Amino acid sequence: MKVADIFGGALGILIGAFAIWEGTKMPVDVVMKIGPSFFPNILGGLLIVFSAILIINALRGRSKGKVEPYRLSDKGTQRGLITLAAGIVFCIVLDPLGFIPTSIIFLTFMMWVMGKRSPLLIVVTPALITLAVWLVFEKVLSLSMPAGVLADYL
Amino acid sequence: MEFNWSLMLASYGTVFTPGVLFIICVGVTAGIIIGSLPGLTATMGVALLVPLTFGRPPLESLSMLLGIYCGAMYGGSISAILIRTPGTPAAAATVLEGYPMARRGEAGRAMSMALFASFFGGIVGALIMTFASPIVSAFALEFGPVEYFALAIFGLSVIVSISGRSLIKGMMAAFFGLLISSIGFDPISGFPRFTFGLMEMMEGPPFIPTLIGLFAVSEVFNEVQKTGQIQQIKATLNQYLPSWADIKYCFKHLCRSSVIGTFIGAIPGAGGDIAAFISYGQAKRTSKHPERFGHGEIEGLASSESANNACSGGAMIPLLSLGVPGDAVTAVLLGAFIIQGLQPGPMLYKEHIDIVYQIFASMMLAQFVMLFIGMAGIRLFAKVILVDRAILTPAIFVLSMVGAFAMRSNVFDVYTTLAFGILGYVMMRYDYPLSPILLALILGPMAEANLRRAMVISAGDPSILFSRPIAVVLMALAVVSLALSIKGQKKIEARLTEMEKELEEAVKE
Numbered sequence: 306m307k308v309a310d311i312f313g314g315a316l317g318i319l320i321g322a323f324a325i326w327e328g329t330k331m332p333v334d335v336v337m338k339i340g341p342s343f344f345p346n347i348l349g350g351l352l353i354v355f356s357a358i359l360i361i362n363a364l365r366g367r368s369k370g371k372v373e374p375y376r377l378s379d380k381g382t383q384r385g386l387i388t389l390a391a392g393i394v395f396c397i398v399l400d401p402l403g404f405i406p407t408s409i410i411f412l413t414f415m416m417w418v419m420g421k422r423s424p425l426l427i428v429v430t431p432a433l434i435t436l437a438v439w440l441v442f443e444k445v446l447s448l449s450m451p452a453g454v455l456a457d458y459l
Numbered sequence: 460m461e462f463n464w465s466l467m468l469a470s471y472g473t474v475f476t477p478g479v480l481f482i483i484c485v486g487v488t489a490g491i492i493i494g495s496l497p498g499l500t501a502t503m504g505v506a507l508l509v510p511l512t513f514g515r516p517p518l519e520s521l522s523m524l525l526g527i528y529c530g531a532m533y534g535g536s537i538s539a540i541l542i543r544t545p546g547t548p549a550a551a552a553t554v555l556e557g558y559p560m561a562r563r564g565e566a567g568r569a570m571s572m573a574l575f576a577s578f579f580g581g582i583v584g585a586l587i588m589t590f591a592s593p594i595v596s597a598f599a600l601e602f603g604p605v606e607y608f609a610l611a612i613f614g615l616s617v618i619v620s621i622s623g624r625s626l627i628k629g630m631m632a633a634f635f636g637l638l639i640s641s642i643g644f645d646p647i648s649g650f651p652r653f654t655f656g657l658m659e660m661m662e663g664p665p666f667i668p669t670l671i672g673l674f675a676v677s678e679v680f681n682e683v684q685k686t687g688q689i690q691q692i693k694a695t696l697n698q699y700l701p702s703w704a705d706i707k708y709c710f711k712h713l714c715r716s717s718v719i720g721t722f723i724g725a726i727p728g729a730g731g732d733i734a735a736f737i738s739y740g741q742a743k744r745t746s747k748h749p750e751r752f753g754h755g756e757i758e759g760l761a762s763s764e765s766a767n768n769a770c771s772g773g774a775m776i777p778l779l780s781l782g783v784p785g786d787a788v789t790a791v792l793l794g795a796f797i798i799q800g801l802q803p804g805p806m807l808y809k810e811h812i813d814i815v816y817q818i819f820a821s822m823m824l825a826q827f828v829m830l831f832i833g834m835a836g837i838r839l840f841a842k843v844i845l846v847d848r849a850i851l852t853p854a855i856f857v858l859s860m861v862g863a864f865a866m867r868s869n870v871f872d873v874y875t876t877l878a879f880g881i882l883g884y885v886m887m888r889y890d891y892p893l894s895p896i897l898l899a900l901i902l903g904p905m906a907e908a909n910l911r912r913a914m915v916i917s918a919g920d921p922s923i924l925f926s927r928p929i930a931v932v933l934m935a936l937a938v939v940s941l942a943l944s945i946k947g948q949k950k951i952e953a954r955l956t957e958m959e960k961e962l963e964e965a966v967k968e
Contacts, residue, residue, distance in 0.1 A: 314680035317631050321538050324638050324653070331650055339914055341652055344907040345638060349821035352634040361626050369625055374890060381684035388683045389635075389881070392676075395860060396877050400870045408857050419683060434854050438861055443509070448513060448865040 306372050308364035315354030324349030387418050403453020408435040462593055463476050463816070471817035474698040474824055476553070479522055486523035487828045488836070490530020490535070495844050496851070497544040501531035501731070502787045502897075506670040507855070509795050510862035517799040517814055522821040524795055528788050529825045532575035532731055532768045533833060535762075538844045542715025546844070549731030549770070552739040552763035559755030562845030562962070567698035568705065570841075572757055573764045575701050576713060580765030581826035583717035584724065584772020589819040590781075591725075596780035599805040604912035605923060609937075610727070611906035614783055616937035617728030618898045620944030628891045637906075639664060646908035648914070659871040666794045666900065668863035668872040669879050674892055675859045679885065682852045692906060693837045696841060709761035725774025728898060730805045731767040738766035748892040772822060778803050779815060788896045789834030790901050795934035824919025 320362065328342030328349070375382050391414060399407050412431030422425050442448045443459075452459050472480070486508075493504035513518030535550030540557035542665050553573065560569040602610075615637075619629040642653045643663030652659040706713075716738035723734040740763035743752045752759050774785025775792075782804030784790035796803050801811060808815055833840075862878035883893055910924075917923035925931055 306889070313628075313631075313889055313891070317635070320635065320638065327653055331646070331652065339911060339919070341648055341650040344910070345641050345652065348637045348641065352631060352638065355630045355634065357629050359631065362627070369890070385680055388680060389547045392679075392856065392880070395856075396870070396873050399860065399864070399873060404861065408773055408861075410859060412853050414847050415683075415856070419849035419852065421847075421849045430850055432563075432856070436533075436857060442861060442865055444561050445516060446511060446865075449868055450861065450864070451870075457834070 306368040307366070309365045310368045311360050314360035314363065315355040317359070318353050321349040321352035322357065324352070335445035341345055384418055388415065391415060391418075399453075400451045401453055403455050405435055405439060405455055406453065408438070462590065463812070466812065466816050466960070467589075468818070470820040471824075472517070474820040477575070479518060479821065480824070480828070480874040482519050482523045482833060483526045483825050483828050486526020487530040487825060487832050488528035490532075491534035491829070491833065491836070491840055492530075492843050493527065493842055494531030494550075495536020495537040495546045496534075496846070497538050497542070497546050497844075498682055499855075500547045500674070501535075501549070501668075502530055503674040504531050504680060504912050505788055505791045505795075506674050507858055507862055508814040509667055509791065509798070510793060510865045513798065513866055515800060518817050518821070518841045520795060520799055521792075521814075521818055522825070525818070525822050526825045527830065528771050528792070529581055529822070529829050530575035530832075531770065531788075532581075533574060533764070533829055534840070535767070536573035536577065536764050537840050538571060539572065540566060541841055544843060547731070550763075550902055552735045553731060553760055555739075555753055556756050556757045556759040556763070559753070559922070560757065560760065560952075563755055564695070567696045568701065568757070569755075569760060570696060570837060572699045572701040572705060572709070572761055574759070574837075575769040576709070576716075576761040576764035577828040577833075578826055579713050580717040580720055580767070580769035581772065581829065581844055583714075583765075584721045584769035585819070585822045585826060586772075587718075587769075587773040588676065588775050588822065592776045592780045592815075592819075592874045593808065595776060596805045596808045599781050602781075602929070603927065604806070604909035604916070605927045605930045606933070608909040608913060608924070609927075609933035610781060610783055611902040611931045613937040614727030614898060614902050614907075616941050617726055618686050620940045621733055623731060625883075625890060626944060627893055628889075631885065633895035633899050635911065636896030637903040639669075639896070639909065640900045640903030646904060647911045657871075659869065663904075664879075664900075665694060665863075665867070665872050665875055667798075667866055668876040669900065670794065670897065671793055671863050672876040672879025673896060674881040675855060676876055677887060677893075678884030679852055679856045679859070680880065680884040682794065682848065685848075696837050699837065701832050705757060707822065709758050711759050712738075712762040713765050715745075716742060719833055720769030721773035723766075724770035725776045725784055727777050727781075727783045729780070729790070730774065730894075734770040734773075735767040737761040739763045740895065763863055768826075774821065775818075780805060782807075783905075784898065787897050790897050793901055835943070887903035924965065935943040 313375045318422045324345045329340040331340060333340050391411060395407060395411050399449055409431045412434060413427050439450060490504060494501060497561060505524055507526055532549060534543055535547030536557060538544050538546040538551045539553040540561050541548040543554055543558040545554050547550040555568045613632055619633050628657045643661055644651055651661055719738045719741060720734040723729050723737060739759055739762055742758055743749050746758050774789045776787040777783045777785045778793060784793050793803060801807060818848060859876060860873050863872045886893060913923050
């Protein structure tokens, strides 16, 4: 956890510093003395203080808890990274491709990643889940989903 | 404010119609299922299902969400008893007694007591909520900006002091959350802050997508990395209600824990998990047989379950009367209120008193619905917890994205959800608590707007913050809760490790 804490603390300091730096570009309020930058400045400052304490504690060997390091050879880590990639692709193609195809492909792929191999299962289940979600949102609640390539048929 | 009995009766009439009852049933069933699935918490359930209420009338929407809330609090006990994994964090104490009971072959007895205790706690919580919230709100009508500022600070300090093993990380999470909450138009002068020139960021990060990301998508990333089969204990579930002897045996603890649970719920920031552990500890101390605790003592089970359900009623009190959420779930509910065009707080009693009383009524009815659905579906729910994770986890991801998209039909919200999902996952992994961020998103704007309003009133003189007695008391309490948690940090840590060890041992056996 030591390295992770130092890294987390450094990130916190960066975020706090960024907030304060952005604050310098905000207009000053002459009447009330505190303008838009007042609150973010305090928050940024305190975030920096606590991040610094976290780093100091870590350097003094007082980090708490343990965290399993990531190993690329580990199946779980691989699945996590694949999910992350699949999630990003999901967001990118959702609008152009449309909800129904995106969801079916995503679910099939993810079920396969998570170890399902029965062809019937990984073909039928994603279609059923997608259909159910689509029916509820589109038909019952009248909330529109991206139609994408199926725009002419729905 | 006088308690309005005739309005109360009329509200029961409005809620006790087939349409609303059906909605409550749907909510409670969904809640029990969500609560019983490990990894799916009440917070996540409400966040995931809020999108289903877009465009529905307020009473229907809020009844369903309250149903989910109550159902999920009970549902957590099912997996705690049968697969020794708490379905929600609030059911962690239930594992300690429930699982040993199930292993002894008393799964039916444990499950029926968990249901009855949840029902009992829920009723007590809902009753106290019904009678206490109008009083609190009348009191809060006098509140000015200074009091609201102090209240926000108090809520934040509580959530930080109880948010886990590292106070520093809790603080970092809270300040980071507050910074996120300051994105968008500044509340007084309207200057856009930290928007990076994006139109979508002008009103701050969209609340529901942020929540879904933090609490649901993060869990998806967590869940896909796990492996292993769930082993369920062989249970004979032949009992729907606990025996009269059991109820009598636990009655004292049921009453006490329900009241403790309600009050802990009512403290802004403290939620069901804390309520359950404190009541459990209290039951252990006052029991005639403390040595039996940890080996399947029904008293412990009853107190932890009644406390976590009573907590939901308690948490609604500050939400409705002050506009300050009592725990993480009510923070999400606050978002749902706002989507419905209702701003919780003392003004809600002035402007929408009818909906307030209908909420009291539907909260009460939700408890009865929970009791009946819990009894009728006990065997079904015991099977649901074995649902295949390889199907469930990807489906949760899809549902999260759809829910995030649905509110504004905006792809930006989908990216927001994913980004907060990644953030939530990384934070959980490195022990940064997530709840302070959630509370900060709500209390941040409240703290800032009221602080600056106060400054406008005093023309920039900060001494106004100490000019109101209630505000001073609240700020003093904030300091005390932080000081206590710094002082008690070692103790809390020792307790936490001990609890974790007990849990681990229970899992290993």
